[in-house]
Amino acid sequence: MQKGLSLLILFFFLNVSLSCLFAMQKLSPLAPPPDWSKLDQFQETITKDEFVQLINTIYSPNGSFWRYTIINGNEVTIYSDIEHNELLYRLRLAPDSESQVPLKANWISNIKTRGEGPTETKPLKGFLICLDPGHIGGQWAKMEERYFQIGSDPPVIEAELNMNVCRRAAHFLEDAGAKVVWTKKNFEPVTELRPANLRADALALLFPFENQESLPDRFSDEIEKKILLTAERLFYRNAEIRARAEIVNRINPDLTICVHFNADKWSDHPTRKELVPQSKLVIFVNGNYSEEELVFDDQKWDLLYKLLSRTSVPEVEVSEAVSKEMEVVWNYPPENYNNWSTAYKIGKSPYVFARNLLANRIYHCPVVFVEGPYMNAVDAYDRIIAGDYDGNKNINGKSLKSIFVEYAEIITQGVISWATSKEGIVVQQ
Structure with missing residues (x-):
């Protein structure tokens, strides 16, 4: 009896301790606690100079990352807090390039290790490419705020536009020799969660400093509306992307292409007169x-x-x-984010920006997140509502191919141009 009681007390305190430990984790909404041991594979695989350069030019150009770290010689210590009291991980840096441990997965040189390799007619042979059509669509399109309709025109549902592009791109990429996989092929969620399952998470976001167990079962109609809206956004912006990440990270493709159309701000009940004059690309x-x-x-x-x-x-x-192909085919100007700190210009192309989106963060392979023309721009709207089609169609006095075909060709040609330019990727005769 005494032994049983002791075990019960131990079990109780162990659970309390684990609960406290989990509560101490500073986690994004719906994020699982990270397994820091998975970074062990990267010990001594990077020099201090390269590490610092990547932080300063791509991952944390504003310097925020350095508030959580200390570099002492060839070791980086990462902390949870800026006071450096809560240790998270220690990363050993290579003393120099000669003693640098090779990466197990090198996306640059080892992409071409499958099958016979590319040929002149199959320049993407051996590549595994994942297509990720943005948003859910179907009955969820209005909830996602990716639906609009002008008068009696066909409705514009972004998920359907993205799917059209991916279907065309899959055909073109496969013709070029690539193996294509998808995160989804229909207009249903990948995640099994629904907004109703995420009420507790929504409450934790809305009332972060309250004892969650003491919150009432029902709030005022106004607060209940905020709770529902928060749960819905957790569903389609977070749970859905995390479910797709499980697919991508299990397949481990050479490249994932997230396909989207963009839009400019306008009213809740738009008319044709409100169409913006020109698309921009990013x-x-x-x-x-x-x-x-x-x-x-x-x-x-x-x-x-x-x-x-x-x-x-x-x-x-x-x-x-890909941006080079976009410029040639569409000739739309790049986005200008001079007054928006969320996006940071990198590289040589004026169209390419670094941004911490959930998909391009938690998909572990290389990810290219493409935003196509504005759905509500004069230069794209009539082509969008014309739907997908083969050949050419007369649109506003011009003979034009489907905008979805064009978008897919841009993606495919961009990937081919990159792949065939890489040193060490030999095209067989």
């Missing part, structure tokens, strides 16, 4: 972690994993190759 790669984001330990881990696995090199190179 491609995002992972980086530019803000001070507010690096408060979270999981985002510190994500930054380090992306940096240490060197995904930035192919991400920037593929993005620049």
Whole structure:
């Protein structure tokens, strides 16, 4: 009896301790606690100079990352807090390039290790490419705020536009020899969670300093509306992307392409007169972690994993190759984010920016996040509502191919141009 009681007391305190430990974790919404031991594979795989250069030019150009770290010789110590009291991890840096441990997965030189390799007619043979059509669509499109309709025109549902592009791109990429996989092929969520499952998470976000167990079961109608809206956003902006990440990270493709259309701000009930005059284009790669984001330990881990696995090199190179095709085909200007700290200009192309999006952060492979023309721009709207089609169609007096075909061709040609330009990737005759 005494022994049983002792075990019960031990079990109780162990659970309390584990609960306290979990509560102490500074985690983003729905993020699992990071496994820091998974970074052990990167010990001594990077020199101090390269590590510092990648932090300062891509991942934390505002310097926020350094508030959580101490570099002492060839060791980087990462802390949870800026006071450096809560140790998270120690990373050993290579003393020099000669003693640097080779990466197990090198996205640059080892992309071409499958099968017979590329040929003149199959320049992407051996590549595994994942297509990630943005948003859910279907019955969820209005909840996602990715739906609008002008008068009696066909509705514009971004998830359907993205899917059209991916279907075309899959065909073109496969014709070029690539193996194509998807995060989703329909208009249903990948995640099994629904807004109703995320009420507790929504409450924790809305009332972070309250004892969650003491909160009432029901609030005023106004607060209940905020709770529902927060739970819905956690569903489609967070849980959905995390479910897709499980697919991507299990497959481990050479490259993931996130396909989206963009839009400019306008009213809740738009008319054709409100269409903006011109689209602008942008491609995002992972980086530019803000001070507010690096408060979270999981985002510190994500930054380090992306940096240490060197995904930035192919991400920037593929993005620049795709943006070059965009400029040639569409000739739309790049986005201008001079007054928006969330995006940071990197690389040579004016179209490529570093931004810490959930998808390009937690997908562990190289990720290119492409934003196509504005859905509500004069130069794209009529082509969008014309739908997808083969051949050419007369649109506003011009004979034009489907905008979805064009978008898919831009992506495919960009990837081919990048792949065939890489040193060490030999095209067989």
